[in-house]
Amino acid sequence: MEKLRVGFIGVGGIAGLHHLGYRDNPRTALYAICDVDEQQLRRRSDEWGIEKTYTDYRQLLADPNVDAVEVLTPHHLHCQLGVAAMEAGKHVSMQKPMAVTAAECDALIEAARRTGRVFRVFENFMYYPPMRRAKELLDSGAIGEPLSIRIKVVQGSMGPGWQVPFRRWGWRFDPAQSGHGRVIFDYGYHFFNIARWFLGEVEKTYAWITYRPIRRELAERGIGFTRGVDHVVGGRVAPVDEAAIAGGNDVPEEWLIDSPAVAIWKYRDAEKYGSLEVNTSYDLLVRSRYTPEDEWVEVTGRRGFIWVNRCTSMLLDRPPVVMYRDGITTEFSDMETDWAASFVAGVQDFVDAVLEGRQPPLTGEEGKAVFQFCRAVQLSAREGREVRLAEIC
Ligand SMILES: NC(=O)c1ccc[n+]([C@@H]2O[C@H](COP(=O)([O-])OP(=O)(O)OC[C@H]3O[C@@H](n4cnc5c(N)ncnc54)[C@H](O)[C@@H]3O)[C@@H](O)[C@H]2O)c1
Structure with a gap:
């Protein structure tokens, strides 16, 4: 794989800073976006020029052109979406906090182990x-x-x-x-x-x-x-x-x-x-x-x-x-x-890690320790x- 094709699940506020990492990036492309809020989805697809849009994350996960997803939704959905994405064969970058319970953190760690997909929790201050x-x-x-x-x-x-x-x-x-x-x-x-x-x-x-x-x-x-x-x-x-x-x-x-x-x-x-x-x-x-x-x-x-x-x-x-x-x-x-630089660097590290076959921070175990x-x-x-x-x- 030479270029990582990524889908965003959730295109609310913070997605705007994640998007900066995909603009003119030769190693990746933001290929598809998903949000249950159709108005917000349309606003983002117009703003970013993204043609592939979904209102149901399961459809985005079924899209074979998506290699990896960024989960950018409210916290109670993190575990469900992250596990489903890995089971669908996608690599996952999960916005912090990792999940809302320790059992959910464990489920994400286990899904990463079982599927062999790259899973990382994205905490931008460390970038x-x-x-x-x-x-x-x-x-x-x-x-x-x-x-x-x-x-x-x-x-x-x-x-x-x-x-x-x-x-x-x-x-x-x-x-x-x-x-x-x-x-x-x-x-x-x-x-x-x-x-x-x-x-x-x-x-x-x-x-x-x-x-x-x-x-x-x-x-x-x-x-x-x-x-x-x-x-x-x-x-x-x-x-x-x-x-x-x-x-x-x-x-x-x-x-x-x-x-x-x-x-x-x-x-x-x-x-x-x-x-x-x-x-x-x-x-x-x-x-x-x-x-x-x-x-x-x-x-x-x-x-x-x-x-x-x-x-x-x-x-x-x-x-x-x-x-x-x-x-x-x-x-x-x-x-x-500028704080936005941390998002650009964090996106880049995820993309590089997946393309180079290495694990970026935070691993599931590290993410759970912070939780x-x-x-x-x-x-x-x-x-x-x-x-x-x-x-x-
Ligand atoms: N790193 C940071 O500094 C930072 C800052 C803000 C937010 N965040 C994190 O980013 C995530 C999102 O926060 P936000 O501020 O963008 O929230 P937001 O409310 O602006 O956006 C969340 C989006 O998710 C969508 N959504 C809800 N359920 C969905 C579903 N089932 N499928 C698809 N989309 C769905 C909503 O419609 C909304 O557009 C959270 O995990 C939050 O903690 C991190």
Whole structure:
């Protein structure tokens, strides 16, 4: 096979960034797309010039011209679609989080083993150039043996970022579709993966999470959904969807944001520790082309420190990567910093891996380990105790 022909299942918001990886790419072509929302399907097929469209994923999977699929749907469908795709002989790139239960993660791992197809979970932060530079520095021993990691996450209000349609938030706050936890499970999959990728396997965690009813907070501030949701869940609502919001400007009673949150953890094989702090603030403006969220990371090593100062957005006006060692501070700015670059690189790695017959990250087992980390943090906060990741099975 010289050129990988790919089908997207789900062509909502994030599919736009995946598509960037297929434009003018000599090694792959986006051949077919599928979505149950016919309007969205038509919009994407016009925008991207894709002729093969399906409203039923089973038809896309039956198409012999499709070599591989990207699953870009709500989380509760990930396992079902991924297993069906591998059984139909397709290689699979699965958007994070891998699935919503440990049993589903196991089913995906087993399907990959049984069918011999390439299966990877796509977590884009690990393809973000500043994160990769930090990882290269760490692996080269630049700051000596790594000892600890601190991850800071903020959600604020908008700069000129994305307009996010109501329908995209709707499923994210429905535990049955999202697997529960907009911040710690959905968004959190990224930072728990980075924590693991940088320093290794995690043994146990302790966490605190505050669940805040979004509707009450908006009412207290006298702001309606279409303005207020920017602040509460990190993303603007597209005006076109205002009419679709039931009851005017209200969000459903049961929508909760799982922030602020703090988690600490211990790595498995050494006295190494990590911590995460998440805050969501109405009053914080985040300069962003995407959702008004940003993340920064500090790794401490025996000889120094590495900081990654941005990821999703451009909140801080600082070099993307800084290193301190032996009394000298070095700034690294010679890299792409737009978050979209992580999607392009992530797509490319999947395509290259399939064509070259190698396994790209995250393997099913790695994807499950990140899943267990997210769930262990949630369980610890719920039960007020230390949780070992091995309990999540
Ligand atoms: N890497 C990131 O930073 C990032 C950011 C956003 C979303 N995501 C992930 O991408 C995935 C999709 O998120 P999104 O923001 O694009 O959501 P979205 O709601 O914008 O899009 C999901 C699309 O899936 C379609 N869909 C639902 N059921 C379907 C089915 N049975 N068959 C085909 N299509 C179906 C919907 O109609 C919708 O168009 C999720 O797994 C999410 O976690 C990742």
